[in-house]
Every structure is written in structure tokens, then in C-alpha cells.
């Protein structure tokens with residue numbers, strides 16, 4: 001599978017440069033070990049080497065972040081200034097969109113068009129959206145009821161301090177933007193740890209933040225291993241908040257790691273999102289929507305629609321349509337404009353996806369299509385469809401994080417809701433019906449942080465996203481996504 005889109009000189013220069021980490025006020029070689037190969041998952045070939053940051057560099061980064069917070073070089077700027085700087089970050093992302101999209105494709109296994117027209121502009125828009133909040137964050141005043149005395153009460157929202165932000169590999173630039181933009185808009189200082197497999201666009205973003213005018217020391221970008229570096233940050237006594245996106249298992253570990261100084265903790269975790277297709281759905285729309293919901297990004301999407309429930313009258317059509325969509329998808333490197341689905345992120349992730357598929361077969365589910373790793377270069381795995389997966393099988397319960405879906409029939413809305421809600425996860429869901437009143441009624445009963453009606457997986461920065469149940473704590477996006485980086489302070493002033 002050869003790349004047919006030529007990579008720009010700017011991206012090649014970036015890849016070929018010596019990669020430093022941004023630890024506090026300066027860029028420096030990572031001191032946490034020897035440079036690690038960074039791979040193109042479409043070929044398995046090395047595209048760069050990045051030395052991880054050390055625990056000592058994490059301490060330096062946290063100290064710089066704290067110093068910057070205390071001397072108010074960022075938090076003390078006017079809202080209008082912060083807004084201008086964050087808008088400038090967005091402009092710089094736009095300016096370098098091609099390079100960023102190429103890096104995201106080469107390192108993250110994205111389709112180039114999706115990176116260029118989807119993820120990169122969305123990252124820029126995230127900075128634009130939160131730039132807007134800088135000048136619009138409301139407080140409140142009250143007249144407290146103190147007998148015999150006159151008080152004025154003021155409620156303010158203040159930045160929480162130093163935020164450690166830990167993100168996964170499945171959307172390296174967008175995840176970094178979703179963390180940094182609201183935290184900076186709130187006035188926090190940030191230490192971001194990208195995933196070890198995909199540090200490149202986060203490091204690139206670090207340059208853009210400085211170029212845009214974020215003062216030195218306010219943001220650090222520390223690539224490195226989760227177990228050592230991530231845990232070190234989560235336990236750090238000078239970190240006020242941990243914002244984490246990743247697996248539910250690691251999220252649970254962070255509860256223990258963050259408790260020493262009772263850090264504020266927000267967790268965006270895994271999912272096993274149901275797709276409910278009713279008899280009256282617009283079937284072509286529902287089938288192509290359900291196929292996108294699980295096969296886009298090769299299923300490596302937190303809100304991937306990995307459990308399809310189709311009403312009995314359309315079940316066979318949905319199954320046939322999904323199988324046809326799966327067969328029709330052309331797998332290939334994201335830089336090839338003909339590719340419709342890219343690779344999984346790594347050899348070991350492909351192994352774990354395949355192990356879950358084998359468990360499904362072993363436990364008696366029926367494999368309709370897919371189910372074997374694609375031989376040859378890169379870490380490709382085909383679209384895989386199961387029927388007959390019982391509720392208690394691993395393939396029905398566990399997040400696969402690959403292009404693997406189960407399809408089951410249902411008779412009534414109550415049955416569909418019960419099956420959809422049986423998961424320990426509650427991140428996302430979709431309902432497909434022409435009857436909008438029914439769509440809303442079902443959306444209200446689903447235990448899920450976001451429900452789409454006649455659509456799936458479309459994010460919007462004004463709509464909070466996050467998990468019910470074991471899919472997380474707190475919400476990102478919207479005003480709620482800003483407030484997770486803020487403390488609320490009440491001030492009561494005696495007026496007589």
C-alpha cells in the first residue's frame with residue numbers, strides 16, 4: 001500500500017527535525033529515556049523519533065506552570081487579551097492546516113481529507129469557540145438575607161490553577177485542543193501529556209501557542225509513557241486538576257492517584273455506544289449512518305456505534321446493508337485519496353482488537369464478515385460484523401475500539417431501550433426514526449451523555465459531551481467544559 005499523496009516539505013522538515021519537549025519555559029531534549037520510534041501505522045515504518053520527558057522535567061513543567069499562575073502572566077491578562085491570543089492560535093492552525101493534516105495522517109492513521117477538512121479545522125474552531133467565552137463568562141450578584149445587616153454577595157468563577165491534561169492517541173490534535181483551549185480560556189496553566197504513540201501534532205501545537213502569544217511557562221507539552229509520566233503528574237502535589245481522556249481502566253486508577261491533594265478530576269472515558277434503528281427509519285440514511293458510526297476512524301472513536309439494534313421489520317435489511325457497506329470499504333493509507341478506512345494505531349492494538357473478535361467467535365457469536373487482520377504492511381483490520389452475540393459475551397460488553405460491530409434485532413421500544421442501557425458505559429447513542437416525537441421520547445430514556453437522532457458522531461462545541469455511568473465524570477464542550485477548569489468563589493461584602 002503506497003502513499004500517493006506527496007508529503008509537503010514543511011511536514012518533512014518537521015518530521016526530520018530533532019524533537020524536543022516543551023518543559024516549562026524552554027524546549028529541551030526529553031530526558032526520560034532514549035528516543036522512541038514514532039511509526040506510521042499505515043506502513044509500520046518509523047517517521048520520527050521522540051525522547052520522552054522525564055519525571056524531573058515534569059516537575060520543572062509543573063513548577064513553571066505554578067510560577068506563571070502565581071505571577072498572573074496569563075491568568076491576569078484581560079479577557080479581551082486572552083480572547084485575541086486564542087483567536088490567533090486558531091489562525092495559526094488554519095495557516096498550517098496542510099502540515100498538521102499530513103502529520104495527523106502519517107502518525108495517527110487518519111484519512112488525509114478527514115484530517116484536513118474535519119479534525120484540523122475543528123481544532124482551530126475549538127480555540128475560536130473558547131476564545132469567545134473569555135469575554136462572556138458571567139458571574140452573579142445576590143442580596144444576602146443577613147438579619148439587621150446589609151450585604152452584597154458576589155459569585156465569581158476563577159481558574160483552578162495548574163491543570164495536568166492527559167490525552168489518548170485517537171485524535172491527537174483535537175484532543176489537545178479540547179483540553180488546552182478551555183483551560184487557557186479559564187486562565188489556567190497547563191501541562192499536557194500526549195499519548196506516547198502520537199506526540200507530533202501536540203508538539204507542533206506547542207510551537208503555535210507560543211507564536212500566538214501564550215506566555216512561556218504557561219503551557220508545557222510532555223510526551224511520555226502513561227504509567228510513569230502520566231501517573232507522576234496525576235500524583236503531583238502542585239497540580240490542582242487532572243483532565244483525562246482515555247480508557248475507563250486508567251480513569252479508575254487516576255481516582256487513587258489524584259486523591260492525595262484532592263485534585264479536581266474530569267474523566268472522558270470509554271464507550272460501547274448503541275445505535276437504535278426503528279422500522280420507520282429512512283433506511284438508506286440509517287444504514288449509511290450506522291456504517292459511518294462504526295467504521296469511520298476504523299472504529300477508534302470514543303462514540304463509535306459498536307452495538308446496532310434494529311427493529312424486526314428492518315433487521316435483515318440493516319444487516320445486509322451493513323455487510324455490503326463493510327465489503328465495499330477500501331482500506332489503505334490515509335494519504336491515498338482512494339482509501340476509505342485507515343489502519344489501527346499499532347500492532348499491539350490490532351492484536352487486542354483481534355483477541356476480542358476471536359473471543360466473540362469462541363463464545364458462539366456468528367461472524368458475518370471480516371474478522372482476520374489484513375496481511376501485509378501496516379496495522380489494517382477489516383470492517384467486522386457479528387450477529388448472535390449474547391448480552392454476556394465479551395464482544396457485546398467490552399469496548400473494542402476497532403471496526404467491529406454487533407447487530408441484534410428487537411421488537412419493541414422498551415426492549416431496545418433495555419438492551420441499549422444494559423452496558424456499563426453511557427457515552428453516546430443514536431436513534432433512527434422518522435417519528436421525531438418517538439426519537440425524543442427514547443433519547444430521554446437512554447443512559448447516555450449524548451444522543452443523536454437520525455445522525456451519529458457529530459460533535460458540536462456548544463453541546464456538552466461526556467459520560468453517564470463508567471464513561472466518565474464531568475463534561476467537555478460548552479460552558480460546562482470551561483467550568484471544569486474553574487473554582488466558584490462567593491464574596492460577601494458588608495455594606496453598612
Ligand code: NAD
Pocket residue numbers: 166167168169170193194195196224225226227229230231234245246247248250251253267268269270271301302303399401427466467471472
Ligand atoms: P489509555 O487510557 O491507555 O491512555 C490514555 C492516556 O493516558 C495516554 O496518554 C496514556 O499514556 C495515559 N496513561 C496510561 N496509563 C496511565 C496512568 N496509569 N496514569 C496516567 N496516565 C496514563 O487510552 P488509549 O488506549 O490511549 O485511548 C483509547 C481510550 O480512550 C478508549 O477507551 C476511548 O474510548 C477513550 N476515549 C474517550 C474519549 C471521550 O471523550 N470519552 C475520547 C477519545 C478516547
